[in-house]
Amino acid sequence: MAKSPVLAPRSEDFPRWYQELVNKAELAENGPVRGTMVIRPYGYALWERMQQGLDARIKDAGAQNAYFPLLIPQSYMTREAEHVEGFSPELAVVTHGGGKELEEPAVVRPTSETVINASFARWVQSYRDLPLLINQWANVVRWEMRPRLFLRTSEFLWQEGHTAHATYEEARDYAARIHRDVYTDFMVNVLAIDVVPGRKTPRERFAGALNTLTLEAMTGDGKALQMGTSHELGQNFARAFGTRYLSREGNREFVWQTSWGSTTRMVGALVMAHGDDDGLRLPPRLAPVQAAVVAVKGDEPVLAKVREVADLLRAAGVRVQVDDRVDTPFGRRAVDWELKGVPVRVDIGPRDLEAAPEHGGTATLVRRIQGSKEPVRVDVLPGLLPGLLEEDQATLLRQSGELRARRTSQVRTIGEAADVAAAGGWARIPWAAVGSEGEDELAARSATVRCLVAEDGSVPESDDAPGTMALVARAY
Amino acid sequence: MAKSPVLAPRSEDFPRWYQELVNKAELAENGPVRGTMVIRPYGYALWERMQQGLDARIKDAGAQNAYFPLLIPQSYMTREAEHVEGFSPELAVVTHGGGKELEEPAVVRPTSETVINASFARWVQSYRDLPLLINQWANVVRWEMRPRLFLRTSEFLWQEGHTAHATYEEARDYAARIHRDVYTDFMVNVLAIDVVPGRKTPRERFAGALNTLTLEAMTGDGKALQMGTSHELGQNFARAFGTRYLSREGNREFVWQTSWGSTTRMVGALVMAHGDDDGLRLPPRLAPVQAAVVAVKGDEPVLAKVREVADLLRAAGVRVQVDDRVDTPFGRRAVDWELKGVPVRVDIGPRDLEAAPEHGGTATLVRRIQGSKEPVRVDVLPGLLPGLLEEDQATLLRQSGELRARRTSQVRTIGEAADVAAAGGWARIPWAAVGSEGEDELAARSATVRCLVAEDGSVPESDDAPGTMALVARAY
Structure with a gap:
């Protein structure tokens, strides 16, 4: 019997598939204020694992965590001209506090460049204080007119790194290091998404940046999703806030800065990159639950065996959850584990106890990513599973790369690029054939240059490096 | 030469000592909006370690993390009568978003009972959905007229737990379990603060609660500091939001709820409980850096030895930081490590390389908590240090208990209690001798009943249990 979808x-x-998956896998739901989001425990567990993976890499890159205030005086936002222009339409403004109208309204941070520079200007005195490498895990608010859970929400969670350096070169290299060693490494090796690292066009840069590095993921419908950005801020904020240091030579110099962020939209990207018609498929290195050990039916010997197998797998280093909700029909629970994308299910029923007792009994091993289902001896499971999970991890990354290769076309004109994007694909086109006027034409057809890449796939060092290619797509 | 203070x-x-310590140990500083706080990297590292310790205990108690929106419709706040009365004076109100005036203003959450109940009312359908055990790590805003870094700030960081249960008894027991197994356990065994667990008087309860459990710490000047609270909310929020479940018997019943929180004020408490005239003293189980390995002077063989010793100590499981900032005079760095309260310093200078080469050289072991300084052979350090750190941990807890015993007096009248509090101490007085009129008298003399305890030190099961004692103090 074919199961009903x-x-x-x-x-x-x-888009409807995405919405239903986020809802039925219990990842998130809408909050009461327009555009806000409630992240449910299973969705939050994904975010927590992302935080852990990124935080370890950020600390390896030498940055320290700190925390800056949510509320920023409105006047701070206007100090850097491009910054205020970029964020003004999205601000949430607090006008009343403690029962009174405030003398100066405060904005809820849309990002923390301004308030962090107010501190940096005090903390940085001498070259000895540099580089200053700070990261913050926080919530930010950017009013959103067309919200979509995880992808565009009026409030989202993120990390934002902010650094100050003595020279342009050091800042440029640090922005590139974060882009490579933190974001690309995490997204490829943990999220199993074959992202394209590239450079934004001047039009698509962060408000106030000299250069923005990005990572673009392909979604299951051939669109693009920006996964994280790393900006060279130059000296714009330093000049606006007076952040200067005394050099070894005794001169007072403005610092060179970077900022970089990744957000809860990564959870949405994970769904859009790896999901299928049955639900989510989680890369095992990220999955909060790597194996569900499921009691098919409920007498005590089965439950005891389920607990025993779960303990064996935990001892082998597998993240396990026991499913002993035998009041709920097995079929419904199986569908739920598929929706939630848990890589491996180990089903145990009464008959498994009698089979192969000299091998601890049997079980049915159901693999979400390979789509396989086969009987297995319990005594071999702990030795087997870690290897299978690594195989699943590699499969997802390979499929992600294959999807992108299949749906990327080399084109020569802007019209062709827009056609490819409209049909659900990415177009590769020489950047020299686009230019900023070409970007207007693409915008008119709902496409954008997602990033610039060198012909060999590396990140171009400038906007006009010879041989630079543009990747064009529609984006979430 | 006596060192200058x-x-x-x-x-x-x-209070001035506290302010200077928080500043000079680089824990935090004021933010630009009145009452807000910038938590600097060293202060944030303390908070991160607190988060880890509490989060593990919260998960052991069965709760899962989730995330609810920062912005709450203003109308939600008014649904529970006592709640709105408690929080109205402290609210920050967003009136504009996305460039327009909002149809309904939103408040920045002062706590999340209301917005969480809006979700709970959807998530809870049947007795099978209970208990529902949720925790959130988040920032909250309560407008503060008399701010003090960490202790009272307009924005603070915290965890807030929210649970729903089928019966009064289950909710009561869970609130008590969190109070005991999460908060008391963490504060005694990690923070090394000999807190008093007790029950709030009706006057001091959370706005909308049936019962509030608290933990009170004694500060170095004999005042009290509330360290965390766990509330029985009864069915007040369930009625206000319609959070009901279908019981096994087929009836629609309101759930019974709890909420519980602990905040960044714990960092301030740590300073006030353990600090001395030289700075902070950190319990080793919490300390982000347990041992600083310091190059006294800077030629390469010394720096090489410092790195070698640091690696040996790391391999022994000690959290180590190398101090090779030899451009800065040793004396200044030594003062800085004392200010920051790092439990152990291992100083290595040129002479240490020549001494006892068959034992890997020597070092000077400086213990912050014991106040000792002695030469030590490098080869014994890795075996020695973990035990010394545990000894330091026990010393701080013992001193915390001794402080409280020394500055607590048994009294019989409200006047005496207020005198004890005014002199910098805690008064123990029979609760029957206080009552709510007595609380008015105490308030007039700036003191409060911090909590009610049974004569044997346990937490009373009701407000009027025979033999209940009140602890009276001034509070931060």
């Missing part, structure tokens, strides 16, 4: 088919209505 | 002496001006 749990979700709207991905191929028919991708 | 780095801080205002604690005995002369405790």
Whole structure:
């Protein structure tokens, strides 16, 4: 009997499929204020694992965590001209506090460059204080007119790094290091998404930056999703806030800065990159639960065996959850584990206890990513599973790369690029054939240059490096 | 030569000493919006370690993390009568978003009972969905007229737990479990503060609660500091938000709820409980850096030895930081490590390389908590240090208990209690001798009943249990 579909088919209505998956896998739901989001425990567990993976890499890159205030005096936002222009339309403004109208309204941070520079200007005195490498895990608010859970929400969670350096070169290299060793490494090796690292065009840069590095992921419907950005801020904020240091030579110099961020939209990206018609598929290195050990039916010997197998797997280093909710029909629970994308299910029923007792009994091993289902001896499971999970991890990354290769086309004109994007794909086109006027034409057809890459796939060192290619797509 | 004091002496001006310590140890500083706080990297590292310790205990108690929106519709706040009364004077109100005036203003959450209940009302359908055990790590805003870094700030960081249960008894027991297994356990065994667990009087309860459990710490000047609270909310929020479940018997019943929180004020408490005239003293189980390995002077063989010793100590499981800032005079760095309260310093200079080469050389072991300084052979250090750190941990806890015993007096009248509090101490007085009128008298003399305890030190099961004692003090 073919099972009835749990979700709207991905191929028919991708946005609806996404919405239903986020809802039915209990990842998130809408909050009461327009555009806000409640992140449910399973969705938050994904975010927590992302935080852990990124935080370790950020600390390896030498940055320290700190915390800056949510509320920023409105006047701070206007000090850097491009910055205020970029963020003004999205600000949430606090006008009353403690029962009174405030003398100066405060904005809820849309990002923390301004308030952090107010501190940096005090903390940085001498070259000995540099580099100053700070990261913050926080919530930010950017009013969102067309919200979509995880991808665009009026409040989101993120980390934002902010650094100050003595020279342009050091700042440029640090922005590139974060882009490579933190973001690309994490997204490829943990999220199993074959992202394209590249450079934004001047038009698509962060408000107030000299240069923005990005990572673009392909979604299941051939669109693009920006996964994280790392900015060279130059000296713009330093000049606006007076952040200067005394050099070894005794001169007072403005610092060179970077900022870089990644957000809860990564959870949405994970869904859009790896999900299928049955739900989410989680890369094992990220999965909060790598293996669900499921009691098919509920007498005590089965439950005891389930607990025993779970303990064996935990001892082998596998993140395990026991499913002993035998009041709920097995079929419904199986569908739920598929929706939630848990890589491996180990089903145990009464008959498994009698089979192969000299090998601890049997179980049914159901692999979400390979789509396989086979009987297995319990005594071999702990030795087997870690290897299978690494195989699943590699499969997802390979599929992500194959998807991108299949849906990327080399084109020569802007019209062709826009056609490819409209059909659900990425177009590769020489950047020299686009230019800023070409970007206007693309925008008119709902496409953008997602990033610039060198012909060999590396990140171009400048906007006009010879041979630079533009990747064009529609974006979430 | 006696060293000149780095801080205002604690005995002369405790609040000034606190302010100077927080500043000079680089824990935090004021933010630009009144009452807000910048938590600097060293202060944030303390908070991160607190988060880790509490989060593990919260998960052991079965709760899962989730995230709810920062912005709450103003109308939500008014649904529970006592709640709105408690929080109205402290609210920050967002009136504009995305460039427009909002149809309904939103408040920045002062706590999340209301917005969480809006979700709980959807998530809880049947007895199978209970208990629902949720925790959130977040920032909250309560407008503060008399701010003090960490202790009272307009924005602070915290965890807030929110749970729903089928029966009164289950909710009551869970609130008590969090109070005991999460808060008391963490504060005694990690923070090394000999807190008093007790029950708040009706007057001091959380706005909308049936019962509030608290933990009170004694500060170095004999005042009290509330360290965390766990509330029985009864069915007040469930009625206000319609949070009901279908019982096994087929009836629609309101759930019974708890909420519980601990905040960044714990960092301030740590300073006030353990600090001395030279700075902070950190319990080793919490300390982000347990041992600083310091190059006294700077030729390469010394720096090589410092790195070698640091690696040996790391391999022994000690959290180590190398201090090779030889451009800065040793004396200044030594003062800085004392200010920061790092439990152990291992100083290595040129002469140490020549001494006892068959034992890997020597070092000077400086212990912050014991106040000792002695030469030590490098080869015994890795075996020695973990035990010394545990000894330091026990010393701080013992001193905290001794302080409290020394400055607590048994009294019989409200006047005596207020005198004890005014002189910098805690008064123990029979609760029957106080009552709510007595609380008015105490308030007029700036003192409060911090909590109610049973004569044997346990937490009373009701407000009027026979033999209940009140602890009276001034509070931060």
